[in-house]
Amino acid sequence: MGSTTAPWRHLLLNSLQANSHLRHSSYFQLATIGPNGQPANRTVVFRVFQDTTNKIQINTDCRSHKIEDLNHWPFAEICWYFTDSWEQFRINGAVDVIDGSNPDSMKLQQREKAWFDSSPKSRLQYLGPEPGLPSLDDQPIQVPSPLDPSAGPAEAFCLLLLDPDQVDYLNLKNNERISFSRKIVNEEISWSSEKVNP
């Protein structure tokens, strides 16, 4: 399918640049729906756009609840608020969950690349105990065996790819709001945009 750079993308890259002095500028909140039909929401880290596409990469642990959520209902909405420039991006779309059992060798390569692109420290967490389960004692978290920097993805490592379908941009400094929608006509993607009331 043809891919064009979405018109909201330069806004987002500008925001990332303008807020890059803040560690949390790459953090956003990802909302999903649990198998019990309840909304769920947590902070995750923006990694990168996938190659030249508009797809947003997120690394996560296969054992976290969000995977169960997404396997049940593969749609999410990102809310990304930039605290210095007072801009919000709401980005919704389908999410592709790529774990080690994925049958698509291209996707397994993407997962492997995401693994090696992440820091050794962040890789280590995928070797730790299962997130959300009761801690067995009050000891500090056991550090797993040292990481072999050349070792491929841990079993628990999962790559999420969110393919944006709609983007709502809000600038609280100038009170501007723009709604972007994706359209697919003859397998070609195009984006419409409209100024809306904040």
Next chain:
Amino acid sequence: MGSTTAPWRHLLLNSLQANSHLRHSSYFQLATIGPNGQPANRTVVFRVFQDTTNKIQINTDCRSHKIEDLNHWPFAEICWYFTDSWEQFRINGAVDVIDGSNPDSMKLQQREKAWFDSSPKSRLQYLGPEPGLPSLDDQPIQVPSPLDPSAGPAEAFCLLLLDPDQVDYLNLKNNERISFSRKIVNEEISWSSEKVNP
């Protein structure tokens, strides 16, 4: 129904205090589910706990999509990340939507109090054009007629009350995570807590 101060509440008040030098420390992301079954997520502002309860107050515009979402499915999850102390609170529960047509006079009083507790500037936005609709022109937003500071709530003003059911606390500095759950036995509320793996 009996109400006890929840054990997570002092953690949250500490975080608010520790991050109070940051304007955005009172902002969090509220996830809901739309009538189309899709997750929705946006930034809102924490106002206050309601009286001595654990209920979280949010002001919003009756004309925003979140009202439609909540009227359809009255549950939400807050994700509140404190950027200076590296703490995250995920808070889910049922949401009571209190607009001017509410038949409960106590709730109407709460809505009126929330109105007068908000700044004149924030009250003005409820007199503006309908959020999310196309902007009619490229003119700056028309400022509505001056606000009468003694006038009661605008029709579009809506008070949301989220009654926490579960709270997931994560501290990224010491890698501590605690899961809090509410239990109601014989109309008395109690809270259990458990340390879980981060």
